[in-house]
Amino acid sequence: MGVTGGRRERLRAETTAEIKQVALALMAAGGPDAITLRAIAREMGMTANAIYGYFATRDDLVSTLIHDVNTELADTIETAMRGAANGDDPGGPVRAWAGAFRGWALANPQGFRLVYGDPVPGYRAPEGGAAPDAALRLCLALMAVAAAAWPYAAPLDEGDFDWSDFDAGLREKIRPAFPELPPAGVALGLRIWGHLHGLVVLEIYGHLRAQTSSPNKLFQSELAGLLRSLGLPPAGPAERLI
Amino acid sequence: MGVTGGRRERLRAETTAEIKQVALALMAAGGPDAITLRAIAREMGMTANAIYGYFATRDDLVSTLIHDVNTELADTIETAMRGAANGDDPGGPVRAWAGAFRGWALANPQGFRLVYGDPVPGYRAPEGGAAPDAALRLCLALMAVAAAAWPYAAPLDEGDFDWSDFDAGLREKIRPAFPELPPAGVALGLRIWGHLHGLVVLEIYGHLRAQTSSPNKLFQSELAGLLRSLGLPPAGPAERLI
DNA sequence: TGATGAAACTATACGGCGTATATTAACCTC
DNA sequence: GAGGTTAATATACGCCGTATAGTTTCATCA
Numbered sequence: 050m051g052v053t054g055g056r057r058e059r060l061r062a063e064t065t066a067e068i069k070q071v072a073l074a075l076m077a078a079g080g081p082d083a084i085t086l087r088a089i090a091r092e093m094g095m096t097a098n099a100i101y102g103y104f105a106t107r108d109d110l111v112s113t114l115i116h117d118v119n120t121e122l123a124d125t126i127e128t129a130m131r132g133a134a135n136g137d138d139p140g141g142p143v144r145a146w147a148g149a150f151r152g153w154a155l156a157n158p159q160g161f162r163l164v165y166g167d168p169v170p171g172y173r174a175p176e177g178g179a180a181p182d183a184a185l186r187l188c189l190a191l192m193a194v195a196a197a198a199w200p201y202a203a204p205l206d207e208g209d210f211d212w213s214d215f216d217a218g219l220r221e222k223i224r225p226a227f228p229e230l231p232p233a234g235v236a237l238g239l240r241i242w243g244h245l246h247g248l249v250v251l252e253i254y255g256h257l258r259a260q261t262s263s264p265n266k267l268f269q270s271e272l273a274g275l276l277r278s279l280g281l282p283p284a285g286p287a288e289r290l291i
Numbered sequence: 292m293g294v295t296g297g298r299r300e301r302l303r304a305e306t307t308a309e310i311k312q313v314a315l316a317l318m319a320a321g322g323p324d325a326i327t328l329r330a331i332a333r334e335m336g337m338t339a340n341a342i343y344g345y346f347a348t349r350d351d352l353v354s355t356l357i358h359d360v361n362t363e364l365a366d367t368i369e370t371a372m373r374g375a376a377n378g379d380d381p382g383g384p385v386r387a388w389a390g391a392f393r394g395w396a397l398a399n400p401q402g403f404r405l406v407y408g409d410p411v412p413g414y415r416a417p418e419g420g421a422a423p424d425a426a427l428r429l430c431l432a433l434m435a436v437a438a439a440a441w442p443y444a445a446p447l448d449e450g451d452f453d454w455s456d457f458d459a460g461l462r463e464k465i466r467p468a469f470p471e472l473p474p475a476g477v478a479l480g481l482r483i484w485g486h487l488h489g490l491v492v493l494e495i496y497g498h499l500r501a502q503t504s505s506p507n508k509l510f511q512s513e514l515a516g517l518l519r520s521l522g523l524p525p526a527g528p529a530e531r532l533i
Numbered sequence: 534t535g536a537t538g539a540a541a542c543t544a545t546a547c548g549g550c551g552t553a554t555a556t557t558a559a560c561c562t563c
Numbered sequence: 564g565a566g567g568t569t570a571a572t573a574t575a576c577g578c579c580g581t582a583t584a585g586t587t588t589c590a591t592c593a
Contacts, residue, residue, distance in 0.1 A: 057540070057590070064541090085579065097580080099542050107580065165496065166408050184501060205519065208512035214505040239502055240490070240513045247489025248482070254407065259426060260481055263456040270450035271482045277447065278520030299560070299569075306570090327550065339551085341571050349551065536593090543586070550579070557572075563565085 065103050067093060072114055076159045081166075084111065111163075118160040119183030125153045126190045134193075140281035142197040146190060147245050147272050154249050161253050165246075185222060188238075195238030196227045201280040202237060210236045244275055307345050309335060314356055318401045323408070326353065353405075360402040361425030367395045368432045376435075382523035384439040388432060389487050389514050396491050403495050407488075427464060430480075437480030438469045443522040444479060452478045486517055 071092045075083045086107055090097040104110040129149035133141035154161040210232035212220055223235060248271055251257045252264045261267055276282070313334045317325045328349055332339040346352040368391045375387035396403040452474035454462055465477060490513055493499045494506040503509055518524070 061540085086581090087579070095541095096543055098544090098582085101581080102541060165492075165498065184498075188502060205516075207515050207519075208508070210505075210508065210512075214508060215503050216501060219502055236503075236509055236512055239499065239509055240516065243490030243493050243499075243509070243513060244486055245489065246493055247487065247491075248485030249489075250407075250492055251485050251488055256407065256426075257481065257485075259458060260430060260461055261457050261478070263452075266450070266452065266456060267478055267481055267485070270452075270478060271485060273449055274447075274482065274520060277449075278516060303569085328552090329550070337570095338572060340553090340573090343552085344570060534593100537591085539588105539590090541586100541588070544584085545582105546584105547582085548580095551577095553574100553576085555572100555574085557570100559568105559570075561566105561568085563567105 061103070068100060068103055068110070069114060069117060072110060073117075073160075076114070076163060077157075080159055081111075081163050084114070086110075115164055116183060118157070118164050119187070121157075121160070122150075122153055122164065123183045123186035123190070125149050126187065130190055130193060134197075138282075139197050139201055140276050140279075142194040143241065143276060143279070143281065144272065146194045146241075147268075147275075150245060151249050151252075151268060154253055158253050161249075165250065166254075185219070188219065189222065189226060191238040191242050192223050192227050192230060192235065194241055195234050196230050198241075198279045198281055199230060199234040199237065203234070205278070205280055206233050206237065208233045208236050241275065245272070303345070310342060310345055310352070311356060311359060314352060315360075315402075318356070318405060319399075322401060323353075323405050326356070328352075357406055358425060360399070360406050361429070363399075363402070364392075364395055364406070365425045365428035365432070367391050368429065372432055372435060376439075380524075381439050381443055382518050382521075384436040385483065385518060385521070385523065386514065388436045388483075389510075389517075392487060393491050393494075393510060396495055400495050403491075407492065408496075427461070430461065431464065431468060433480040433484050434465050434469050434472060434477065436483055437476050438472050440483075440521045440523055441472060441476040441479060445476070447520070447522055448475050448479060450475045450478050483517065487514070 068089055071089050072084050075085075075088055075092070084107075086097040086100050090100060100110070104113065126146060126149045129145040130142055133145035212232050214232060215223075215235055223230065227234075245268075248257075248264070248268050252268070257264050257267070310331055313331050314326050317327075317330055317334070326349075328339040328342050332342060342352070346355065368388060371387040371391035372384055375383035454474050456474060457465075457477055462477075465472065469476075487510075490499075490506070490510050494510070499506050499509070
């Protein structure tokens with residue numbers, strides 16, 4: 050176990066990265082089902098079994114991919130929300146979250162399916178492994194949305210929630226970051242997620258295709274309705290001041 | 292082509308029904324991926340290839356299952372909505388639709404996945420076959436919801452839709468049944484679908500499990516918010532008259 | 534410098550999957 | 564009884580994930 054054994058470890062990291070990259074490319078081309086060890090190995094010019102040296106099992110590889118994709122989504126949303134957090138526009142975070150979420154989903158439909166659909170035959174791996182990390186980031190972004198909207202939405206809210214309705218670990222992360230957000234505000238964040246998730250998943254999976262040719266118009270209309278139902282102004286601060 | 296060949300046709304129909312029933316049982320037990328011809332045949336005590344006499348291909352079988360499940364969902368929703376169409380409660384259809392949709396989804400999560408998720412490796416079959424039938428029924432139920440809510444929601448609606456935004460065949464079915472419903476009302480129906488679909492799909496796929504232990508409370512809260520945003524009374528006509 | 538041993542990779546095999554083809558048995562119709 | 568449709572079978576092929584054993588590569592250290 051030499052301390053200077055950096056070279057082989059670097060090679061190993063590169064090969065690992067290439068495996069994941071090829072797997073993502075295969076998934077983008079043919080869906081999650083196209084992630085087969087043989088196909089990856091074929092693409093890389095090596096044997097399928099060699100991959101077992103990098104991932105204990107195919108599900109491990111898939112789990113890692115899910116984590117990576119989830120992280121990418123979290124990055125996208127966090128970036129979009131940083132640009133919208135000017136404080137003058139309480140609807141900004143909602144619009145940023147919604148736009149980033151749908152935009153990323155439409156740009157990476159296979160990744161969206163991998164994370165939010167049935168991944169592949171196998172099961173989800175770790176029962177508490179790496180996925181929650183990125184999922185937590187997504188949830189915290191949602192809470193930022195809820196925190197921005199809550200002062201406006203609170204008078205309209207009729208939900209009856211308390212902290213015991215939510216995961217204890219989640220609560221510990223939320224309360225320090227958003228001390229002003231009550232349980233009903235957390236619920237609001239999750240509701241906004243579900244609210245917007247529906248149209249996106251229907252669009253990604255093609256279930257809207259038989260009905261409308263303008264899913265974007267539908268989504269924008271729904272977003273406007275969401276903003277209105279939250280008591281938020283429909284557009285930026287300029288219009289709100291008029 | 293004898294006219295009296297009823298016996299064999301009856302046997303054939305029975306075997307066909309048994310194949311589908313076994314396939315649904317397998318799906319309920321192990322997810323859509325568990326639908327394998329071999330497993331079905333094993334369960335029925337015959338050879339996998341014998342199924343090719345009843346279904347040209349495995350995808351044909353899956354398509355038929357999707358159609359059956361979709362029909363069951365449409366039946367459930369239509370029944371629930373018939374019970375809510377007393378005319379005195381404009382929010383009744385929305386609540387009936389939402390309750391029936393989520394209730395059916397929770398009672399048949401595998402069926403829900405089959406219809407609204409990635410079915411199985413293979414493709415969807417007919418590009419215009421049997422599935423649209425049931426999908427149309429679901430859509431018409433949605434339009435009944437929208438028609439009941441539209442007189443209340445219209446003043447709040449800010450969508451800008453016209454008929455060209457929707458499928459021509461769909462329009463022909465909608466207009467005779469709901470002549471008072473403008474394009475924005477149709478969009479409202481689809482939006483309600485997407486609105487409620489999101490939380491249900493997140494719950495079915497387990498993505499809410501890490502956050503909340505009360506998905507039902509969350510859904511009811513969201514439903515109340517939907518009713519409010521539509522300008523509808525939150526409960527039955529009794530409360531509305533107060 | 535050269536042996537050592539871990540790591541990367543290959544070769545081969547097994548069972549399960551969907552599918553295709555050819556074959557046999559049962560049945561109704563004429 | 565003959566002809567033709569249908570049910571069911573046996574067998575084979577290729578692809579999949581996985582397991583095991585064997586081979587090459589190469590950093591490490593005496």
